[in-house]
Amino acid sequence: MKNTDSRSHLQGKSIYLDDIPELQGTLYGLVFDSPVAHAKNIKLDYSEAEKLDGVIKILTYKDIPGENQIGAIIPDEELFAENEVHFIGQPIALIVAETERIARDAKKLIKFEAEELPAITDTKIAKERGHFIAPPRTFKIGDLEEGRKKSKYIIKGTSETGGQEHLYLETQGAYAVPKENESITLYSSTQGANSVQKITSEILDISMNKIEVDVNRLGGGFGGKEDQATPWAAMVSLAAFILKKPVKMVLARHDDMRMTGKRHPYTAEYTLGLSEDLKIQFYDVEFIQDGGASADLSPAITERTLFHATGTYFIPNTEITVFSCKTNTLPNTAFRGFGGPQAFFAIDAAMQQAADEIGVDVRKLQFKNLIKENNEFPYGQIATQVEATKCWEAADKLFSIEKQYKEVKDFNTKNTKFKKGISITPLCFGISFTNTMMNHARALVHIYQDGSVGISTGAVEMGQGVNTKMKQVATHVFGISIDKIKLETTNTTRVANASPTAASSGADLNGKAVEIACNELLARLKNTAAEIIDTNSNKIEIKDEFVFNNGKKTDLSWNKLVEAAFVNRVKLSEKGHYVTPEIRFDKSIEKGHPFAYHVYGTAITTAIVDTMRGTYDIESVDIVHDFGKSMNLFLDKGQIEGALIQGIGWVTMEEIRFDEKGRLLSNSLSSYKVPDINSVPKSVKVEALETEGHKHAILKSKAVGEPPFIYGQGAYFAIQDAIKAFNPNYKSDYIAPMTHEKVLMGLYQ
Ligand code: MTE
Ligand code: HPA
Ligand code: MOS
Numbered sequence: 001m002k003n004t005d006s007r008s009h010l011q012g013k014s015i016y017l018d019d020i021p022e023l024q025g026t027l028y029g030l031v032f033d034s035p036v037a038h039a040k041n042i043k044l045d046y047s048e049a050e051k052l053d054g055v056i057k058i059l060t061y062k063d064i065p066g067e068n069q070i071g072a073i074i075p076d077e078e079l080f081a082e083n084e085v086h087f088i089g090q091p092i093a094l095i096v097a098e099t100e101r102i103a104r105d106a107k108k109l110i111k112f113e114a115e116e117l118p119a120i121t122d123t124k125i126a127k128e129r130g131h132f133i134a135p136p137r138t139f140k141i142g143d144l145e146e147g148r149k150k151s152k153y154i155i156k157g158t159s160e161t162g163g164q165e166h167l168y169l170e171t172q173g174a175y176a177v178p179k180e181n182e183s184i185t186l187y188s189s190t191q192g193a194n195s196v197q198k199i200t201s202e203i204l205d206i207s208m209n210k211i212e213v214d215v216n217r218l219g220g221g222f223g224g225k226e227d228q229a230t231p232w233a234a235m236v237s238l239a240a241f242i243l244k245k246p247v248k249m250v251l252a253r254h255d256d257m258r259m260t261g262k263r264h265p266y267t268a269e270y271t272l273g274l275s276e277d278l279k280i281q282f283y284d285v286e287f288i289q290d291g292g293a294s295a296d297l298s299p300a301i302t303e304r305t306l307f308h309a310t311g312t313y314f315i316p317n318t319e320i321t322v323f324s325c326k327t328n329t330l331p332n333t334a335f336r337g338f339g340g341p342q343a344f345f346a347i348d349a350a351m352q353q354a355a356d357e358i359g360v361d362v363r364k365l366q367f368k369n370l371i372k373e374n375n376e377f378p379y380g381q382i383a384t385q386v387e388a389t390k391c392w393e394a395a396d397k398l399f400s401i402e403k404q405y406k407e408v409k410d411f412n413t414k415n416t417k418f419k420k421g422i423s424i425t426p427l428c429f430g431i432s433f434t435n436t437m438m439n440h441a442r443a444l445v446h447i448y449q450d451g452s453v454g455i456s457t458g459a460v461e462m463g464q465g466v467n468t469k470m471k472q473v474a475t476h477v478f479g480i481s482i483d484k485i486k487l488e489t490t491n492t493t494r495v496a497n498a499s500p501t502a503a504s505s506g507a508d509l510n511g512k513a514v515e516i517a518c519n520e521l522l523a524r525l526k527n528t529a530a531e532i533i534d535t536n537s538n539k540i541e542i543k544d545e546f547v548f549n550n551g552k553k554t555d556l557s558w559n560k561l562v563e564a565a566f567v568n569r570v571k572l573s574e575k576g577h578y579v580t581p582e583i584r585f586d587k588s589i590e591k592g593h594p595f596a597y598h599v600y601g602t603a604i605t606t607a608i609v610d611t612m613r614g615t616y617d618i619e620s621v622d623i624v625h626d627f628g629k630s631m632n633l634f635l636d637k638g639q640i641e642g643a644l645i646q647g648i649g650w651v652t653m654e655e656i657r658f659d660e661k662g663r664l665l666s667n668s669l670s671s672y673k674v675p676d677i678n679s680v681p682k683s684v685k686v687e688a689l690e691t692e693g694h695k696h697a698i699l700k701s702k703a704v705g706e707p708p709f710i711y712g713q714g715a716y717f718a719i720q721d722a723i724k725a726f727n728p729n730y731k732s733d734y735i736a737p738m739t740h741e742k743v744l745m746g747l748y749q
Contacts, residue, residue: 016216032093038087046058055106069203072227073300142282155270155274158733172232176236178246190225193458214492218461264298271285272351281315285319287305311343387689408721422605423720424604476699582696597694644711645681651715651736652738723747
């Protein structure tokens with residue numbers, strides 16, 4: 001089954017926020033943001049701007065009826081800066097005008113004055129001075145000293161990964177329409193309709209039931225709209241609330257890049273110990289995370305780094321600490337993998353360094369230490385249904401690992417102008433929000449009297465295909481065609497208190513809720529059918545839109561059955577509520593069972609480097625992935641490919657840079673390079689591991705959104721492998737991204 005949106009996407013008929021027809025009298029918002037990274041006693045003179053023809057009003061913190069606060073985890077972020085600013089791009093005021101053009105002209109007339117303060121853009125300095133988002137957190141298992149005693153090889157090193165711009169095709173935006181009795185309908189391009197509703201209600205000091213947030217679909221979110229879609233929605237709501245007019249704001253790409261947070265840059269300092277037989281004995285690692293100027297989701301992202309610090313390996317003695325630092329840069333936020341990729345990079349850098357220092361092939365180290373059945377993760381969960389070794393072995397069988405290594409070696413003995421490299425990336429990613437209380441969802445299913453079905457869930461469609469999966473769940477339960485089913489918008493009035501569509505768990509959580517609601521309705525319809533046919537309801541089945549009695553097709557169609565149920569006054573609407581079973585976590589001891597299950601995989605990556613220019617191509621990526629029993633291999637493979645390329649971009653060409661004054665230099669598509677059609681791997685092969693699937697996954701089909709992002713890091717290690725083939729003196733600094741400049745310097749180091 002294809003993505004049911006594909007046709008309208010292709011025809012340009014899909015509706016995004018900016019496609020919503022505007023009501024007469026709609027006004028436009030534009031943010032005035034801080035031109036300096038750190039200052040106090042800010043003064044804004046907007047008298048000239050307000051006089052400009054077509055400017056309706058300029059709003060600041062003084063206009064907020066409620067609390068000027070948008071921090072969801074830690075209340076440390078103002079919607080509009082009051083006295084201090086903490087990063088360039090921090091919103092200070094909202095210009096509301098008849099057109100966006102007028103608002104832009106008005107912006108130039110605003111005078112900003114402030115006492116500038118020194119800006120910290122370096123996490124090392126932030127750490128030294130104790131500028132933290134939250135106190136550091138540590139996960140521990142076993143005893144490092146025990147591990148040290150058993151180790152023959154002890155490897156010390158550092159690694160570093162950079163930030164990443166989400167670059168969703170649709171920029172941030174929102175449209176607020178005032179309704180009667182001080183209520184608001186709020187269209188938002190958000191992954192978290194409920195958080196938009198909650199924060200906006202606090203800003204306006206009105207109750208949540210007065211704000212209806214509606215989301216049709218996003219042109220991509222990738223985590224960037226989990227928390228950071230909220231301020232724009234709150235701002236237009238504030239303006240609509242005060243002016244009693246519809247107000248809209250869609251960020252220009254430049255403004256979006258300048259004002260929104262990115263993936264967290266991390267540095268890691270590690271010590272890895274291995275015994276003589278190359279078993280990892282201990283891992284001692286300290287991460288420094290660049291949180292930016294306010295907390296945003298950093299504490300939750302910190303947590304996922306802690307959970308994934310040991311990667312796909314079993315390490316009996318481990319100590320992991322994350323310092324989340326406060327700097328005068330954009331508040332960094334969720335991005336596919338959510339702190340996981342940064343942890344995976346560090347452990348595989350340590351493994352590579354260990355292999356080089358010991359003088360063995362890194363794949364031997366990796367394979368030997370893969371996590372196995374009943375091993376304990378540092379957070380206390382016991383690994384079950386582990387597929388790490390099976391994925392590796394399947395990859396070997398399908399894609400001949402040793403043969404590929406030999407081919408690379410042979411190529412390199414024959415060529416000097418080009419060198420090839422190869423790497424293997426194993427994967428083990430935990431599924432569930434790490435915050436246990438977020439793992440629940442609801443769905444509302446109506447069967448209309450004509451037999452058609454309408455489904456509302458808390459899930460947001462952002463290109464990942466969750467709507468298609470929801471329809472599949474309903475067709476599966478009801479035995480009816482997908483054409484009979486409509487996925488409604490994500491709307492807080494129909495489905496309340498939903499968690500954001502994030503943590504790759506959108507399909508699982510919402511799909512299970514749909515399944516529950518559909519099963520309730522099915523049971524009722526079966527009773528009606530049994531009455532009509534005069535049989536027992538447990539003999540009834542519905543397939544291909546017909547009722548089957550004891551396996552035999554009857555002439556009672558779905559449509560006739562629904563009509564009969566309606567006439568019999570049967571309830572044809574149902575709400576499903578799903579709570580992930582088993583999961584728990586005790587923060588006081590940092591132990592528990594936080595994940596419903598894990599997703600596994602293995603990727604083999606080969607790269608070719610031009611030894612004169614330092615340029616490179618990713619030649620091939622061969623993947624064996626644990627989809628469970630994929631309910632839609634077409635969509636799921638699309639997710640693998642997308643995540644892979646996004647991951648490759650992160651470790652190769654995407655480079656976020658600030659100058660020492662905290663100004664973002666990579667602030668446009670001419671200075672920030674992302675993978676395009678010419679830089680994707682020449683060959684990507686994805687094979688599904690044969691497995692039973694997991695009972696907590698929707699229809700046994702495992703979550704797929706974020707985990708394959710990890711495969712991308714294979715590009716870094718494959719390129720590095722090629723550099724080593726040319727320059728035996730090359731010593732890696734394990735700093736990503738591996739830009740062409742960096743490769744060139746590495747070749748002639
Ligand atoms: N795929 C597309 N096309 N667009 C997106 O924005 N976001 C990713 C992933 N795949 C994203 C995507 C992220 S960060 C997450 S958490 C999941 O989709 C969310 O959707 P799911 O929970 O339904 O997998
Ligand atoms: N993953 C992704 N997004 C989240 C999480 C998580 O574990 N927790 C809160 N938002
Ligand atoms: Mo995804 S980073 O959990 O939105």
